Amino acid sequence: MESIGLNHFLVVSAILFSLGIYAVVTRKNAIMVLMGIELILNSANINFVAFSRYGNSGLGGQITALFVIILAAAEAAIALAIVLNLYKTFAHVNIDEIDKLNS
Amino acid sequence: MNDIILINISIITLLLPLFGFGLIILFSKRFPKLYMLGIGLLIVNFVLAVILLYAKLSNFLTQDINFQFTWIDFGNVPYLGNVHIDLGLKIDNITVIMLFVVNLISMLVHIYSLEYMKGDKRFNRYYAYLGIFTFSMIGIVIANNLLMIYIFWELVGLSSYLLIGFWYEKKSAADASKKAFITNRVGDLGMFIGILIVFTTYHTFTFDSIFEQISNGVLPFDSNAWLTATGILIFMGAVGKSAQFPLHVWLPDAMEGPTPVSALIHSATMVAAGVYLSLRIFAMLTADAMLVIAVVGGFTSFLAATIAITQNDIKRVLAYSTVSQLGYMVMAVGVGAFQYAFFHLITHAFFKSNLFLGSGSVIHAMHHEQDMRQMGGLRKKMPVTYAAFIVSSLAISGIPLTSGFLSKDGLLAGSLAFAHLTGHWLLPTFGFLVALMTAFYMFRLVIMTFHGEPRNKEKYNHAHESPFVMVLPLIVLTALSLFFWYTPNPVGPEQGWFLSEWVRPAETVVPQETRFDFMKTTGEEVSGHSAGAVVFSEEYEHAMHWAHIPTLILSLLLGGLGILFAFVIYHWRKIDPDELAEKFKSLYLFSLNKWYVDEFYQATFIAGTLKLSYLLSLFDKYVVDGIVNGTAFVTRGISTVSGIFDKYVVDGLVNFTAFLSGLIGLGFRRLQSGRIQTYLVLVIFSLILLLLFFEPF
Amino acid sequence: MDGFPILTLLTFIPVIGMIIVLALPGKMEKEIKYVTLLSTAIQVVLAVILLSNFDYSAGGIFQKESFQFIEKYKWIEIFGGSWIGTIKIDYFVGADGLSVPMILLTALISFIATLSSWNINKSVKGYFALFLLLDAAMMGVFVSLNFFLFYIFWELMLLPMYFLIGIWGGPRKEYAAIKFFIYTLVGSVFMLLVMIGLYFSATETLANGSKAFSFDFLVLMDKANYLKDGILSPFNPHNLRFIAYIALFIGFAIKIPMFPFHTWLPDAHVEAPTPISVILAGVLLKMGTYGILRISYPIFPQITHDIAWYIGLFGMINIIYGALVALAQKDFKKLIAYSSVSHMGYVMLGMASLTTTGINGAIFQMFNHGTITAMLFLIVGVVYDRAHTRGLYDFGGLANQMPVYTGFVTVAFFAAIGLPSLSGFVSEALVFVGAFGVDTLRTLTMFSALGILLGAAYMLWTLQRLFFGQLPEKWKSLKDIDAREYAMFIPLTIIIIFLGIYPSAMLNIMNTSVNTLVEFLSVNIHNISIGGL
């Protein structure tokens, strides 16, 4: 059995990315959509780590990953606040039905 | 008596009437009697004209006076050097004689109108119009170049328009004036193009230099054909003004104007201007052009005469006789009987205006009744008018001792000689037939008006001889319709001073190969005038001699015959005209309805143009607007979904481009559904598209 | 005269007037009107001074030295990096035989239009402010010798015109206004592109010897200034000059308006208030033809020569088509509008001839059409003010009711028909003489001559429908024209008659320049075939 290589990581991250996109475009619940976004970010993270591990360019990638995780957390916080606010006004978080602003 | 004075005099004669016109138009409100000024000016003008006539003809100066000045100067034009447009005047015998005639008749009409037009609410305006007419007519007469002739040509058109439509409250009058102007314009169109050709070729409008260049062999576009064409085109102007077929239709309608106007403009002077023009350009007429002119003239005279026979409106009869006589003159020009054409122009001016003024006094007496069937027996009531009528009718019928005999006989002889030399026998045939008919319808008129029993009693009872101011002109003109003014010998005009001294024979300068044989420079000439110019060859003189006697006899015979018929039918009632009409009903109607020419024009040209313009206006509204901005489509769109469209389309999205952009915009709006996930899908989708689009292999 | 900035004054006097108007409170309507009248009057005076100091023997067109009243100041000069050289725009105005007639016309018409605006009573302040702005813009177009300046003024016209039609217009004013705006804008944006293209194709040498691109007409006219590879340079084997020419031409053709771009005109005219129609027909239409003569001709001589026939063709179409469509109109104002479509056709025909007489005729016709059509629209205005209808069939017999009016109408109509001794005749005749002299245009000219006939037809018919026959009861109360209207009609009438009798008064002004232009064209055209006059 061969050892785990760069490609495996890339494949995983690609799948993760796709799943994230899928979640974002299909889920009706705002929270779910946000989690989709998180998936996308993390797929990128996996890339960074993998590349910096297998590539020959220092630890830059892994540090980047840390940055991203922090930002993701911040984003999540803001997003949740907004969703909360949204729930106050709409009494639901179903993003399908939030289309007052259109055309 | 040197030129300068004469030039100044002629310029004054030109401007005085204009001056009168201006004053009257501007101040007629303040001074209601201002028309007297107009009359006064005309009398002065007449005196001046007499002075000119005397000075010019009594050999104080034998050569012609030419005077010209630069009107527009184009400076040094690239490739062409110095180009400028000159205006100017030429005073030769023809001019002074015309001046005399115009001023005389105009003056007489001015006086005559004092009574005839009395009480009209636009009395002053009437005299103003007469003034501007006189001005423009004199302008035509003294012009020495085509452009100036064209300018005044249009101006007489204007004055005739104003005078025909003088009683514009009557629709018929308004229509007639419009018809006159536009019909004339048709002719002028040809004339204008002719003038364009001339100027393009010779860079000048002045007759003398044009003729000189022609005799030097300079031709329009270097072709004889174009020279012919030019001649004919310019002649088209004459066709319009002198009411020749096919543009004769306006003249009879022009009788809607006041009768003195008909006497002045539509019989004596303006309509003669066409003939005058053809005489002016005679030198540049080729054989073909002359033939065309002759045929037009001949046919016109025949056509008009046949119509005149059956008309019942006294003025219409005279109108058609005018057309017919003008046809004579034009034919005379065509057959080269230059002198006789001019001669007839003069004599006709006198006796025809006499006839019109006479008919005017009759109409005046009958309280503006013009239908001859309402008249009759007036000779006892108005003897002077009757006398005038008789003399003039004799003159027009070409009976000896009258001026008419001299001129008419001459031009008939000319046509005969022409036929003899060239074999165009149709022209004299026309000529003599017309002579017959003329005599007939003129005396038909005389008889129906003055002889027999009055048909309309109470009108008859009110009838009375016209007052002095109206009779005086009749007397003068009657006198002028007699022979002794023109020649001592009542049967031999050519011995008369008029033909032998005053009016020189024609000259022509067109290239040899384009002339009639009898006008070629072969053989010795009778008397050569200007270099290169040519008078008729000997054989033509012989032909004239040969033609003289038969013409004399024939015309006398026919004239007598015509008069006889008239008496037989309308006086002694041997033949009932109505039966005659019944017998030849179709012919009768054909003549009565003027050969249906008007109807034809109405049906084709006028209706056609109007229809076309209507269609074009629709085309413009829908198609052009449509092609450019598609309102064709939008308007339909609006009408269907007006509700929404008012909001958007009329809101500035006025046309198709906008409509289309509106649709595109609508499409974009679809995308903007407001659903965040739709957006995201679209983004992903377009990203994929872009990726496929930009994959580098 | 040197040093006195007369052209600048001519252009900016209205602007000053506008500022004063804006400063005045909206209540003081009388004062506002008088300010406007005053500034237009000053304009007229200045124009007369200009004329009296004008040297008839100076050609202008392409030689800077023979332009007069020149004012040339640095306006914008930016020493860019290596990539885009120096951007240099001058405030460059000057007058020659082409522009002086137009300047006179503009001053005159603006003055007359002010008079006829006297009975405007809806938001007076705004109206006159916009009016003066429009006036300034028009004047600017005619005096500027720098493409950039020209373009600024050209565009500056649009907005005032839009509002003047759109606010003070008739029932369908919004439609008409936007249509006018869009049409003209479409034309002018392409002009913008051509302008920039030309800018990058020619350079002028600055005082410091360095080369700089230039918007200067005179620079653009000189072949020597063009770069080897300029997008619109004649030396560039695959240049876009032809396309540019067409784009530019369409820009102008829309203003003329040339068939088939003319459809905005009837709408605009029918909806616009009388004074604006007067301005529109009197001055604005001339800008198209003026632009062609001032810009297209000298800058693209070769192409001009190549497509001259088509210009003539469209001229003929305008003449005949306009006349025929006018014949079918039932609305007085629409009829006049189409008649001016027809009359502008003569201008195009004359220009197409590329001959002295033809172009002289064209410019003269521009001036005459300006005065005559202005008068015609004033005439429509008079009857519309009184009767509130323009239907030709609603009238009749006015001749007895309003004799003086009828007199003026007759003069104007016959002038429009081209009756000799009135100004219209001379210009049309010259146009025909010029065009007929050119072999290729001869046939076109013959057909165009039909225009004379049709013109007479519709004008006389109109005259009859309005003034002859019996007067309908309802118009028994119509007043004849008053003093103000006299003041509008008399000057125009005098000019029309005077120029009819003594056309040289106007022709001498332009003649030298026209000769220079023709000369210049013929020098710059290969396979030259300018024939006749």
Next chain:
Amino acid sequence: MDFTSLYDSLSLIKPEIVISVTLLLIVIFDLIFHKNKTLIPYIALAGLIIGGIYVLSDISNSGFAFVISSTSNNFGLLALDSFGSYFKFLIIITSILIVFFAKHSLEIKNTGTRQGEFYTLLFGMILGMMFMISASDLIMIYVSMELLSFSSYVLAGFIKLRDRNSEASLKYIIFGGVASGIMLFGISLIYGLTGTTNLYQINQVLQSAHVNLIVLSFSLLLVVAGIGYKISAVPFHFWTPDVYEGAPVSITAFLSVASKAAGFAILIRLIKTAFVSNIDSVGNWQLIPVFDWQTLLAVLAILTMTLGNFAALWQDNLKRMLAYSSIAHAGYLLLGIVVFSEIGIEAVLIYFAVYMLMNLGSFYIVMLIADKTGSENIDDYGGLGYVTPFLGVSFAVFLVSLTGLPPTAGFIGKLYLFIALIDAKMTTLAVIAVLNSVVSLYYYIRVLKHMFLKKPDGNVREIKLSAANIVYIVILLIPVLLLGIYFTPLVNFAESCLAFLHF
């Protein structure tokens, strides 16, 4: 870690420091004075002005901040150069104007004690933009962009009470999150391909070693998606209308000008530093032939302006209409980049300055009207030009300028764009652009039509303008008119700011 380099770096980013300090000050003051927030705007202004002064003062000197010592030569996370300073200056000006904007805006006033947060977040945005402008490292770009975004997400929904605000902010954050996620994924791939995230090093790598072009273009597209969302270029624009309509006007104005400016700055910097091999004498860029930027941007530009204009035709809500119009303007601006020459960039710079003036002006007027009439619907503006002529006329000027007719600044902006295009012989694009500007006339003129050509009906009341309002409008109006007539100083300034670090 040596402090000299740190000191150098800090000395290079004085403006950013000032902004951050001001941010902190605002927070502190916000905490100290619970009730009274009147002081805060002035602190903000002070900070901005000082920052602006710094920006102007070291507009000339350039250098790398936070140098990462790498194999070959040193490149920093931040590249400070005059190009960046121009945009920073622009943003500072915009922010100053926005501060007044917010002071006058009713919505913000109504938030009462929360104004402190407003300014805090505003400064968050400003800070993010300023770092973004001079970021020369993909990660730096990402981080600063997120900083910018997060603040703006909140601000878009700042007024909690109105549901459309929270809807706007939700859409904004979801869209933004996804976009930045996608971008980050792209960045990660680039990092994998080139082994670095620094633009300058990427440039070197691309010039020397050859990389897998498919992956590269894929990842670049993902990055473009991220930036495209910031500059709201079609097809990444969908959030724009909704958010612009939903957000408070002051924020809408700020987004439409400032964050768009930042986006453009970074797009230009990305392309120029990472993909340009050299610049020839006449200022044309030689791109490294790895990716067809020209076509991509041309397509985006055409799509953007066309869609923006055509969609704007149908808008009745003025804010929304302006949103679409700002999309269209983004399209025009993209044209400036497509040229790929110094003159093109110069055109962009000029256009942005002009665009800032006229766009802020029109938004401000919309804000005034909306505050008074409580409606942003065009149909409620009938005859407004008569009841408040000053407002109407100045609005007319701004709209005319947006259309790009002389003699207004807008014309100059367009003129320079066309000059750039024609100079590069891109006639087709130029033609499309002018046709677009004709289309744009329809909807701009439509507003004027409603304001002037319609009779004022009963419900339109006169709008009382405070002196401050008038001054504000005039301050924007004068340059809009003046630059139309005399634009030398602007152009000179823009020209002096074209220098990039190492180019």
